[in-house]
Amino acid sequence: SVTDQAFVTLATNDIYCQGALVLGQSLRRHRLTRKLVVLITPQVSSLLRVILSKVFDEVIEVNLIDSADYIHLAFLRRPELGLTLTKLHCWTLTHYSKCVFLDADTLVLSNVDELFDRGEFSAAPDPGWPDCFNSGVFVFQPSLHTHKLLLQHAMEHGSFDGADQGLLNSFFRNWSTADIHKHLPFIYNLSSNTMYTYSPAFKQFGSSAKVVHFLGSTKPWNYKYNPQSGSVLEQGSASSSQHQAVFLHLWWTIYQNNVLPLYK
Ligand code: UDP
Ligand code: MN
Numbered sequence: 001s002v003t004d005q006a007f008v009t010l011a012t013n014d015i016y017c018q019g020a021l022v023l024g025q026s027l028r029r030h031r032l033t034r035k036l037v038v039l040i041t042p043q044v045s046s047l048l049r050v051i052l053s054k055v056f057d058e059v060i061e062v063n064l065i066d067s068a069d070y071i072h073l074a075f076l077r078r079p080e081l082g083l084t085l086t087k088l089h090c091w092t093l094t095h096y097s098k099c100v101f102l103d104a105d106t107l108v109l110s111n112v113d114e115l116f117d118r119g120e121f122s123a124a125p126d127p128g129w130p131d132c133f134n135s136g137v138f139v140f141q142p143s144l145h146t147h148k149l150l151l152q153h154a155m156e157h158g159s160f161d162g163a164d165q166g167l168l169n170s171f172f173r174n175w176s177t178a179d180i181h182k183h184l185p186f187i188y189n190l191s192s193n194t195m196y197t198y199s200p201a202f203k204q205f206g207s208s209a210k211v212v213h214f215l216g217s218t219k220p221w222n223y224k225y226n227p228q229s230g231s232v233l234e235q236g237s238a239s240s241s242q243h244q245a246v247f248l249h250l251w252w253t254i255y256q257n258n259v260l261p262l263y264k
Contacts, residue, residue, distance in 0.1 A: 002164045002211065004097045006035035006057075008090050011104050013041075018221050018259070019104035022251055023257040024055035030111040035096070052264050062089045069170055074151040081154055084164040088154070091140065091147035103136035105214040107251055112188065112210050114141055120146075121172040122182040126165070127196075131176045135165040136213045137189040148193035163224055191215050192247045202243075212247045220251040227256055 007027055011020040020038050037058045040049065044061075052059045064085060066073045075085055090101050100115045102108070105119060115122075120141040123133035140146075150171055159166035168177070175182060190209040193216050196202040214220050224233040232248045 001019060001033045001118070003035060004095070006037045006093065006096045006099045007032075008037045008039065008093065008099045008101045009104050009106075010039045010087055010101075011044065011052075012086060013043050014045050014048045015221060017044060017052060018255070019219065021051065021055055021259045021262070022220075023102060023104060023106055023108065024052075024256050025254050026108040028055070029112070029254075029258075030108060033113055034100075034116070037093065037096075037099075039086070041086060053260050060093075062086055068244075070148055070151060071198075074155050077155055078158065080162065081167075084159055084162075085151065085154065087164045088147060088150050088167075091142050091150065092144060093142040094144060096142055098139065098141050101138050101140060102211070103213060103215075105219050106136055107214070107247065107254075108210070109212060109213045110210050114186070115188065115229075118181060118184065121168075121175060122184050123168075123175065124184040124186050125187075127191050127194045132165070132169045133172075133175055134189050134191075134215070135163075135168050136215060137184065137211055138168075139184075152167070179183055187211070189213050192244045193218070200201045206243055214247075214251070220248055220255075223248060223252070225252040225256070 009020050009023055011017040024036055026037070035057045036055065037060060038052055038056045039060050039062045042061065042063055048058055057194060064082060072083065075082060093099060098116055100165065118139045120139060122139040123135065124137060126132045126134040126177070153171050154167055157170060160170060187205065187209045188211045190206070191214050192212045192214050226233060232245065232252050
């Protein structure tokens with residue numbers, strides 16, 4: 001295995017920890033060859049820290065308030081970017097030479113080690129605006145220097161969408177034109193709940209998805225699951241497509257079989 005490379009995710013509360021645990025177990029199901037790291041914040045309970053440590057090689061608490069001076073300063077000057085700055089903390093993991101960041105609301109469907117052949121900054125197009133990348137899955141190279149530049153950028157320009165995706169897209173602004181190798185194929189960040197307007201392409205390529213991203217306001221943990229029948233129950237309005245139903249079902253199966261037993 002490669003010990004100086006890692007998959008990294010982030011969970012700032014016990015709810016997002018459930019997503020991180022399913023993601024971690026989904027990575028472990030497909031011959032894991034890299035380290036698994038989760039960044040957490042002080043709000044995460046001690047119980048969840050114990051559970052996370054059963055799945056992740058490293059559980060690293062990130063506390064913006066008593067971080068290095070330059071982080072502290074960036075946070076104080078732009079408190080609304082708190083969560084965004086937390087995600088940027090992944091650049092401080094300098095004991096790794098290269099990492100793949102995955103949102104806690106993603107699910108890995110097969111081995112994705114080939115992502116480590118890519119360089120910084122690689123990401124897949126956003127389904128809503130394909131000249132921007134989606135920041136739910138990206139390849140990066142930890143560096144305190146880059147981290148500092150990102151924070152400087154955040155302080156000076158903020159984020160055009162108020163979150164990490166806007167900030168990262170304006171920082172890595174030549175992503176869409178500079179180097180095609182930094183465009184990850186869409187199958188590495190397939191949004192499960194987007195209604196694709198190019199449905200023949202979805203029919204042709206959707207089944208080769210390697211990473212599914214449950215982006216948007218309704219996360220898998222917002223649904224109800226019946227462990228007896230193994231069915232995922234719809235909550236609220238949006239009825240899921242056939243494909244989304246398959247991915248939701250997989251998320252809940254992993255939760256039931258590979259996450260809940262960790263609490264025993
Ligand atoms: N996140 C978190 N706590 C929150 C919101 C977000 O830990 O309260 C982390 C988590 O890793 C999440 C990522 O930030 O996957 C991005 O947020 P989200 O996935 O909710 O945004 P979306 O992908 O729907 O735009
Ligand atoms: Mn997400």
